[in-house]
Amino acid sequence: MARFAFLSLALFSVQALIGGTLAADAAEKAEETFEAPTLAVTAQAAFPASEIFGVKLVNGHPTQALVTFTNNEESAVTVNFIGGTLSTLDEESKLVRNLTATRYSVEIPAGEQESLSYSFATEMHPQDLRLSLASVISDAEGRFFTVYAHNGTVSVVEPETSIFDPQIIFLYFFLLTCFGGVVYFFYTVWIAPYFPQKRKSAKPETKNTASKKAEAPVDSPAVSSATTYNADWIPAHHINRPEARKVKGSSRSKSRA
Numbered sequence: 001m002a003r004f005a006f007l008s009l010a011l012f013s014v015q016a017l018i019g020g021t022l023a024a025d026a027a028e029k030a031e032e033t034f035e036a037p038t039l040a041v042t043a044q045a046a047f048p049a050s051e052i053f054g055v056k057l058v059n060g061h062p063t064q065a066l067v068t069f070t071n072n073e074e075s076a077v078t079v080n081f082i083g084g085t086l087s088t089l090d091e092e093s094k095l096v097r098n099l100t101a102t103r104y105s106v107e108i109p110a111g112e113q114e115s116l117s118y119s120f121a122t123e124m125h126p127q128d129l130r131l132s133l134a135s136v137i138s139d140a141e142g143r144f145f146t147v148y149a150h151n152g153t154v155s156v157v158e159p160e161t162s163i164f165d166p167q168i169i170f171l172y173f174f175l176l177t178c179f180g181g182v183v184y185f186f187y188t189v190w191i192a193p194y195f196p197q198k199r200k201s202a203k204p205e206t207k208n209t210a211s212k213k214a215e216a217p218v219d220s221p222a223v224s225s226a227t228t229y230n231a232d233w234i235p236a237h238h239i240n241r242p243e244a245r246k247v248k249g250s251s252r253s254k255s256r257a
Contacts, residue, residue, distance in 0.1 A: 037143065040072035041108075045118075045133050045150035055131070055154040062119045065133060067149045069116070071108040075140040079106045082118045082149075084133040089153065096129060097122070124156050 046066045047055050057063050071077050083101030087093045099120045108114045118133070133150040161168060 039077070039137060039139060039145040039147065041077055041137055041145070041147055042070045042072070043135055043147045043149035044068050044070075055152070057122045057131075057154050057156045058159050059123050059156065060121065060159055062121045065118045065120075065150070067116050067118055067133065067135065069108055069114050069135070069137075069147075071110055071112055071114075073139065074110055076107050076109045077140070078138045079104050079108065079114070079116065079135055080138055080144070081136040082116065082133065083135075084118075084120065084131060084150075086122075086124075086129045086131060086154075089128060089130055093130060097124070122156055126156050126158055128153060128155050130154075 044067070046068070048064060048066060050056070055063075067082060069079060081101050081103055084099040086096045086099065088096060102118055104116055106114060106116060131150060131152060131154040132148065134146055134148045136144055137147050138144050
């Protein structure tokens with residue numbers, strides 16, 4: 001009975017050993033059969049407008065990246081898309097923003113190089129981020145591959161302001177106009193009523209009317225029509241003016257002299 005138990009245990013251990021060996025061989029064969037294909041294409045991104053201290057992404061201004069592809073395949077490949085992402089610099093990198101992907105569909109012959117321009121713009125708070133640029137490339141058999149072109153640190157900065165900037169000039173003009181309107185409103189509502197208002201005199205108007213009458217020409221048709229009349233029916237004592245009478249006091253003073 002004890003021998004039978006020992007034989008059954010030995011048989012079970014041999015089956016387990018054989019089964020483990022077969023499973024390991026099957027896993028190795030699966031890894032060999034499902035090995036991911038590779039593409040002999042490299043990509044390198046350069047920033048022509050970058051400074052010595054690194055790449056700066058200016059808000060509101062497009063950033064240009066020049067991506068150079070080198071095809072080491074025996075057949076031609078096609079660059080379909082170029083895109084990118086902005087993420088944080090932490091160990092657990094978090095995605096901040098996806099950059100706009102641009103379609104190219106440019107074919108690169110075998111053993112040749114091709115440079116493509118990729119532009120993007122940002123509107124973010126100033127900070128340091130990680131920029132990753134990648135391209136989607138297809139080979140002659142129609143298989144798609146992702147080839148990375150850049151993975152580095154960039155700085156998001158605000159554009160430099162100038163006094164002669166049209167936007168700044170318009171902003172200053174708008175603020176000055178609003179300030180002047182507020183000051184005028186306060187003056188007319190709270191300050192002007194406390195000052196005595198000057199009354200307009202009628203003397204300047206009389207002077208103006210007198211000057212207008214003096215400036216009127218004598219030979220105007222209105223005056224000529226008023227002076228032309230028929231003098232036959234007017235009495236003579238109205239036409240002939242009476243002579244001035246001599247004053248007695250003046251004759252006495254002459255006689256005394």
